Amino acid sequence: MSTRTADEIRADRLAKLGRALTALFAVTAYAVATLVKRSWRRLFPFYWVAAELAVAWVAGPLGLSWQTVGILALAIAATAAGWRARSRTVRAWRAAIAIVLGGYAVATVAAGGQAALAAHPTLTIAVPTLLGVVLGWPWWHHLRHRTPPAPEPEPVLIAEPADVLDPLTAHWQRRWEREVLAARVCEGTTLVQAVEPRPGVTEALVRLTPGTRPGPLYKSGPDVEVALDLNEGAIGWRSTGKRAWVKVVLVERSYIADGVPWTGPTYAGGRFEIARFADGSPGNWIVSRPNYGVLGGLVVGSTGAGKSRALGALIANLLDGGVQVAVGDPQNGQSLPAWKNAVDYYPGVDNSSLLGRRVHAEVMRRSKLLADAGVEAFDENDPRVKALGLCALVVIIDECQLILLPNTPLVALMEQAAETMRKTGVGIVLATQLPQMKSLGGSVRLRDALVAGNALILRLSNRGSGTTILPDDFVGDPFALQPEIDGKTTAGMGYLRTSARVGMLCRVPHLDESAAAAAAPRVPVRWNVPEIDPASKIVLPGQGTPAAKAAVSAGGGSAVDRLRAAFGAGRRSTTVVEQVAPLTPAEWVLACLRRGPASAQALLDRPDCPVEQSQLYALLGRLKDAGRITPPAQRGGPFTIAN
Numbered sequence: 001m002s003t004r005t006a007d008e009i010r011a012d013r014l015a016k017l018g019r020a021l022t023a024l025f026a027v028t029a030y031a032v033a034t035l036v037k038r039s040w041r042r043l044f045p046f047y048w049v050a051a052e053l054a055v056a057w058v059a060g061p062l063g064l065s066w067q068t069v070g071i072l073a074l075a076i077a078a079t080a081a082g083w084r085a086r087s088r089t090v091r092a093w094r095a096a097i098a099i100v101l102g103g104y105a106v107a108t109v110a111a112g113g114q115a116a117l118a119a120h121p122t123l124t125i126a127v128p129t130l131l132g133v134v135l136g137w138p139w140w141h142h143l144r145h146r147t148p149p150a151p152e153p154e155p156v157l158i159a160e161p162a163d164v165l166d167p168l169t170a171h172w173q174r175r176w177e178r179e180v181l182a183a184r185v186c187e188g189t190t191l192v193q194a195v196e197p198r199p200g201v202t203e204a205l206v207r208l209t210p211g212t213r214p215g216p217l218y219k220s221g222p223d224v225e226v227a228l229d230l231n232e233g234a235i236g237w238r239s240t241g242k243r244a245w246v247k248v249v250l251v252e253r254s255y256i257a258d259g260v261p262w263t264g265p266t267y268a269g270g271r272f273e274i275a276r277f278a279d280g281s282p283g284n285w286i287v288s289r290p291n292y293g294v295l296g297g298l299v300v301g302s303t304g305a306g307k308s309r310a311l312g313a314l315i316a317n318l319l320d321g322g323v324q325v326a327v328g329d330p331q332n333g334q335s336l337p338a339w340k341n342a343v344d345y346y347p348g349v350d351n352s353s354l355l356g357r358r359v360h361a362e363v364m365r366r367s368k369l370l371a372d373a374g375v376e377a378f379d380e381n382d383p384r385v386k387a388l389g390l391c392a393l394v395v396i397i398d399e400c401q402l403i404l405l406p407n408t409p410l411v412a413l414m415e416q417a418a419e420t421m422r423k424t425g426v427g428i429v430l431a432t433q434l435p436q437m438k439s440l441g442g443s444v445r446l447r448d449a450l451v452a453g454n455a456l457i458l459r460l461s462n463r464g465s466g467t468t469i470l471p472d473d474f475v476g477d478p479f480a481l482q483p484e485i486d487g488k489t490t491a492g493m494g495y496l497r498t499s500a501r502v503g504m505l506c507r508v509p510h511l512d513e514s515a516a517a518a519a520a521p522r523v524p525v526r527w528n529v530p531e532i533d534p535a536s537k538i539v540l541p542g543q544g545t546p547a548a549k550a551a552v553s554a555g556g557g558s559a560v561d562r563l564r565a566a567f568g569a570g571r572r573s574t575t576v577v578e579q580v581a582p583l584t585p586a587e588w589v590l591a592c593l594r595r596g597p598a599s600a601q602a603l604l605d606r607p608d609c610p611v612e613q614s615q616l617y618a619l620l621g622r623l624k625d626a627g628r629i630t631p632p633a634q635r636g637g638p639f640t641i642a643n
Contacts, residue, residue: 045136049129052101053117056124059105060113069109073102097135104128169194172204172250175228185223188212200253201279208244217246218475221503224248232480233493233505234278249501255280257488262313262511265320265520272317274310274456275496275506283496283506285314285454287323287394293378293422294392298450299431300439300469301458304483306492307431308336310456311396312513314429315339318394319520326359326525328352328397335398338513344525353403354532356410359395359428360417361529366390366424369528378425385425393426393525400430404441407588407608409538411441418449427453435460435469435478438610447471451497458494458508459483475503585611585619590641593629597638 004012059069080094108116108124117124165173169192176191189212193205208214214237221235234251260276270290275283288294299314301307318325319342326344329335333347340347346355366378373384380392397403404411418428430450432439440446451471459481470478476495483490492508499506588610592598603609604616611619620639623629630640 045132046129048097048101048136049132052105052128053125055105056108056113056117059109060115064109066106066110070102070106073098073106076102093135093138100131100135101128104131168196168202172202176204180224180227183223183227185227186217186220189217198280200251202250202252203238204248204250205240206246206248208246214239214243214246215473218502221475222477231278233476233495233503236277236279236501236504237475238500238502249279249504251278251504254278256493256505256507260492260507260509262509262516265317267317267321270321272321274313274317275492275494275508277496277499277501277504277506279501279504281501283499283501285317285456285496286498287318287321287427288378288380288392288425290381291377291379294394294425294427295453296394296418296421296427296450297429297454297456298447298469299429299456299458300433300435300460300478301431301456301494302433302435302461304491305433305458305460305494306508307433307458308398309492309511309513310458310508311336311398311429311431312338312511312516313509315343315396316511316516316520319343319523322391322521322523324391324393324523324525326355326393326395328355328395328403330397330399330402336513338517342517342520342522349402350534352397353410354534355395356397356403356414356417357532357538358527358529359426360413361532362393362527363417363421363424363426365528366426367420370424377423380425389526390425390528391526394429395426396429396431398431399433401432401434401439404430404439404443404446406438406442406610408441411443411446413538414441415443415446415449418446422453429454432469435462437469439469442608453498455497456494456508457497458492459490471497476505585615586623589616589619589623590628593639593641597640599632599636599638601636602638 055069055072058064059066077095077098080098081091083091083094085091085094104124104127111124112119172194173191176186176189180186181189186206188209190207190209191204192207195203197203208217218237221237222232224230224235225232228250230250230252231254234254236249236251238247238249240247256276256278266273266282267287270288271284271286273282274285277283285297286295299307299310301310315325315327315336324344326346327336327339328346328351330349330352331347333340333345339345346352369388369390370378370385373388375382375384378390378392379385404414414428417426421428428450430440437444437447447469448471455471455474457470457474457476457478460478462479474495474497478494481490481493492510493505494508495503496506588608589603592603592606600616600620604613609616620629624631624639627642630642632638
């Protein structure tokens, strides 16, 4: 039997008493909380009275003066009046409650606080309670007429976004996510809408995320074709005018695989259809725009790619639109024989070169006439242009690589003409079958001036050496096109740069050039400059004529020039000889060797070399056999001029 001391027994009893008191306090607190929670809305006005009596009761023990209680009452009244409410009436009602009960609290504290409550319970307790009931009547009325809260809508009534999409959009969204984005192609894009303008063609709207640029996206067309298992050139991109949105055209059924028939000219409003895209939409060649001028272009295609067919469609549409056409054919009439009697025709290399010189003179003459008339840009409908008798003129030179030799004065003339032709109503179209810059005389400026208007790039067989003639922003791979696909020829297929189908294959219509030329109207060309004398030398832009320079050197010109010549002053400017580059590659080689011995590789590495490697070695062999140069003593050594 264990025994406990009196202290242990007392401690045990105190512990039990503490647990009992804690439980009683918890039960009481819970009961009070439940009572307050369930009845505070109905007893809310009595809480105001209780707060007023509590302030009056504790003011004495806390040592609060009636002035302090008054300041507190004013602060409460100001807060009640300024607190956000549904109306000004509610704010005034709340302020009235704070002022009335606060005033009684101030009066009670000034009368003695607890002593006043004990001495005059009617005035200090009953009257504030009655005022609280009166002021609380609007509150009880509000509780009685309060509208029940509206039931919340059930979540099942909200339709999911996937059910709103049409089946076509949902189908291409799944394919875009599973086949394109999953292959890490076109990352940062979301397909949001798809429509089918014609059978087998889908046009989808794609949203770009921040940081995604349209430029690299346009060049990803071949990757999209591989991911979606589409034909070559079946993807085309369209700009929407907004940086964050682009349209992609997906072709599952090509409309150009079996060729495009010629249905006649379509010239209207300064543009016409020169090709048909794989989705069946027209590819337009832009000739002119209102108050903008006339545009030129560039046509490139290997042998058998359909370049002559494209030029025939171009000429037929221009004549149908009443545009004057002049054609230069350096191959003596073999390039475009059907159009000899339909346009102003210049066969042969010499005549084509003279045409280039004449169109330069025409551009300069028109520029002077339009400037004197106050015309900023050529427009056929402008009365001032009509008064001058000027009409749109397009000059087409096929196989331009035969006349635009690098480092020749004609290249500089064509540069200046192409850069200034738009506002004068003259357009220059150059065509070549070699995709190197040397086909344009090595002039990047000439290339950029032409492709700023139009550029039709057909199938190309060899990329070649040196810089390519394709523009820097060109989208497409004409070198990948084969002459035949599944036994069907690809003649006429290519890419149209200025179009609403970036990167999509197009095809030139198959026309009978002889029949088209016979049916085309005849539009005579009215030149404003005379024919160029073949014996005259080409004067580079910005330089004087040889006759003027000879007159200055012989003592002609102004008195100041004769005085400077008499004393030998300014002799450097008077003895300038016109810079005329060699007209043939042989003369270029001899001119280089006159400056000093040079090896074949050194000649080939010169930026102004007019021939390729094989042509240079053949030329050096002919000059050696003719005895004009001395071969090197060892292989790879320098050539020298023969004594």
